Each structure stands twice: as C-alpha cells, then as structure tokens.
Amino acid sequence: MATKIPTPGCFINTMIVRDNFKRHMxxxxxAERRALKHIVYNMTVPVRARIQAQLKLAVMxxxxxxxxxxxxxxxxxxxxxxxSEFKMSRHQFxxxxxxxxxxxxxxATW
Amino acid sequence: xxxxxxxxxxxxxxxxxxASCEVFQTVYNPDNIRTGNKILRRKMKGPAAISYYPxxxxxxxxxxxxxxxxxxxxNTPDEHRITMNELRKRKGKxxxxxxxxxxx
Numbered sequence: 493m494a495t496k497i498p499t500p501g502c503f504i505n506t507m508i509v510r511d512n513f514k515r516h517m518x519x520x521x522x523a524e525r526r527a528l529k530h531i532v533y534n535m536t537v538p539v540r541a542r543i544q545a546q547l548k549l550a551v552m553x554x555x556x557x558x559x560x561x562x563x564x565x566x567x568x569x570x571x572x573x574x575x576s577e578f579k580m581s582r583h584q585f586x587x588x589x590x591x592x593x594x595x596x597x598x599x600a601t602w
Numbered sequence: 603x604x605x606x607x608x609x610x611x612x613x614x615x616x617x618x619x620x621a622s623c624e625v626f627q628t629v630y631n632p633d634n635i636r637t638g639n640k641i642l643r644r645k646m647k648g649p650a651a652i653s654y655y656p657x658x659x660x661x662x663x664x665x666x667x668x669x670x671x672x673x674x675x676x677n678t679p680d681e682h683r684i685t686m687n688e689l690r691k692r693k694g695k696x697x698x699x700x701x702x703x704x705x706x
Contacts, residue, residue, distance in 0.1 A: 500655035512655050519648030526641060533638030558647055566655065579654070 505569030511562055514555045521556035525549065 497516045500508060531537055531545035554560055563574045565581035573582040580588065589597045610618075616632055623630040629639065667675050690696055 499658045501658040502656055508655065515651045515654060519652050522646055522648045526644075526646070530638040530641040533636065533641050535636045535638075558651065561651055561654075563654065 502566040503569050505564075507571060508564055508569050511564055515561050517553075517555040518558045518561060521552065522558065525552065525556065 497513055500512055502508070528545045528549045532542050532549065534542070562571055563576055563579065564571050565574050565584055566579040567584040567588075568581055570581035570584075574580065575582065575585055578585050578588075578594065585594070588594050619632055620630055622628075631637065663675070663677065687696070
C-alpha cells in the first residue's frame with residue numbers, strides 16, 4: 493500500500509479497522525468509479541466502450557464500493573442500531589445522554 | 603380579417619435555444635440524449651466517509667507524563683487493573699506457575 497491509513501482515535505475493533513480500510517479505499521477509487529459509471533450511462537459513447545467500462549466496474553474490488561461502508565458505534569464498535577447524528581449505538585447513546593455528555597439531549601416529554 | 607402570426611421554423615427555434623443556453627450557461631441537449639451527466643452531477647462522498655472515525659491523537663498519556671516530570675499524573679484505569687489482580691492473587695486466583703518442561 494502506498495499511503496498508510498491513519499488509525500482511528502476512537503474504540504478499536506477488528507470490524508472498525510475493516511470498515512475504516514473500506515472507507516479509505518472507496519474514497520480513493522471514487523473518482524475512477526464515477527468516471528466508469530459515466531461512460532456506462534453515456535449513450536453517445538460507442539457500445540463497445542460502454543461494455544468494457546461496465547466490466548471494469550464489475551471487476552473492481554469490493555472494498556472500493558461506497559455501499560460496503562457501515563456506520564459503526566465509535567464507543568463500542570457495534571454495527572447495529574447506530575444513530576448517525578451521534579455515531580453511537582442506542583445503548584451507548586443512552587448512557588452518554590443520561591450522563592449529560594450530549595449537548596442539548598434530554599428525555600423527550602411533550 | 604385576422605392576421606396569422608407565422609410560427610418560427612424549428613431550425614430558428616433550435617438556434618434560439620442554443621443562444622439561450624449560451625447566455626444562461628446551461629447544457630444544450632435539445633433531443634434529450636442520455637449523456638450520463640446525472641452521474642457527474644452527484645456529490646462526492648469520499649471526504650465525509652473518511653472523516654467518520656476520528657483521527658488518532660498524536661499526543662498520548664505517556665508523552666504528557668514525559669513532558670512534565672515534576673507533576674504526578676495518576677493512571678487510574680491501570681491502577682484499578684493492578685488492584686483487582688492483587689485481590690485475585692490474595693484469593694489464590696492469580697495466574698498459574700509456569701511449568702519447566704513437558705511431563706509425559
């Protein structure tokens with residue numbers, strides 16, 4: 493690998509390391525993927541080139557796909573029930589909110 | 603008798619459209635050919651994706667300890683761990699002694 497992927501400063505977990513790697517790889521390949529997709533969708537380009545672009549896109553490794561990134565809890569590494577606004581899973585969010593660590597978050601009553 | 607206003611020819615209308623596109627800096631595509639422009643128009647998600655996990659701080663606890671030797675910085679989690687291990691040893695639940703060799 494040419495550039496080293498920076499280590500996350502949060503809780504570290506095998507899954508977080510894998511997800512972090514995928515995010516960096518997907519960001520690196522994003523421009524190339526975008527260009528290939530544009531060729532595929534462009535009807536003014538000859539058919540052969542479009543097919544070649546589609547094949548090239550299909551052959552690209554899975555870690556270059558943005559779909560494969562998963563939002564994980566930054567405190568516990570949990571992959572499910574993660575609130576995107578806080579980057580925490582529901583239990584960690586609950587603990588932090590009750591400790592007052594989340595600004596403006598309080599129990600909902602209305 | 604009403605005068606009929608002649609409709610401009612399609613050629614002239616196209617010229618008008620082209621001029622209008624040049625003026626307002628829009629894309630000229632009168633036949634609505636799929637150019638794949640919509641793929642290029644989309645925003646890039648790379649920078650946002652990378653910044654999900656916070657970057658590791660270059661300053662660590664041991665650096666602060668080394669930088670200010672006159673001050674005491676108690677390592678509370680580690681001290682807790684050591685205390686718990688000592689309690690276990692007192693109960694007789696510490697790590698077992700290492701055997702010298704295989705006993706067949």
